[in-house]
Amino acid sequence: MNFRQRMQQFMYGRNGFDQLGRFLILAALACALLGMLLPRTVYPLFLLLQYAALIYCIFRLLSRNVYQRQRENGWYLKKEQAVMRWFRSLKDRWQQRKEYKFFRCPSCHALLRVPRGKGKLVLTCRKCGNRFERKS
Numbered sequence: 680m681n682f683r684q685r686m687q688q689f690m691y692g693r694n695g696f697d698q699l700g701r702f703l704i705l706a707a708l709a710c711a712l713l714g715m716l717l718p719r720t721v722y723p724l725f726l727l728l729q730y731a732a733l734i735y736c737i738f739r740l741l742s743r744n745v746y747q748r749q750r751e752n753g754w755y756l757k758k759e760q761a762v763m764r765w766f767r768s769l770k771d772r773w774q775q776r777k778e779y780k781f782f783r784c785p786s787c788h789a790l791l792r793v794p795r796g797k798g799k800l801v802l803t804c805r806k807c808g809n810r811f812e813r814k815s
């Protein structure tokens with residue numbers, strides 16, 4: 680049996696590497712970098728975070744409780760999607776900034792988009808129906 684086959688046999692029934700594992704590796708690298716760049720007094724904190732992320736990553740990699748590890752990964756993927764959605768919305772708003780103005784509804788905080796240069800407008804929130812006045 681060669682090394683590859685032995686590794687496959689060892690990893691059989693274990694969780695292995697997933698998106699949360701990748702994130703933990705990147706977080707550990709970020710902590711290592713920050714630890715080097717920031718003042719020496721905070722270095723132990725970043726070292727601790729780095730080791731915690733790596734140990735948790737290895738634990739998840741070797742864990743036989745695949746169901747629980749997949750649930751954790753699912754939770755992580757939901758959070759990642761929310762962050763990516765936020766960045767996409769930021770990018771969209773930046774690209775449309777010359778034609779449109781963006782407002783938040785004062786009562787439900789939904790984002791509203793109105794064309795620029797139309798003077799004072801009474802805006803009606805599509806989500807909650809709240810009406811408020813803004814200059815476009």
Ligand SMILES: [Zn+2]
Pocket residue numbers: 784785786787788789804805806807808809
């Ligand atoms: Zn609203």
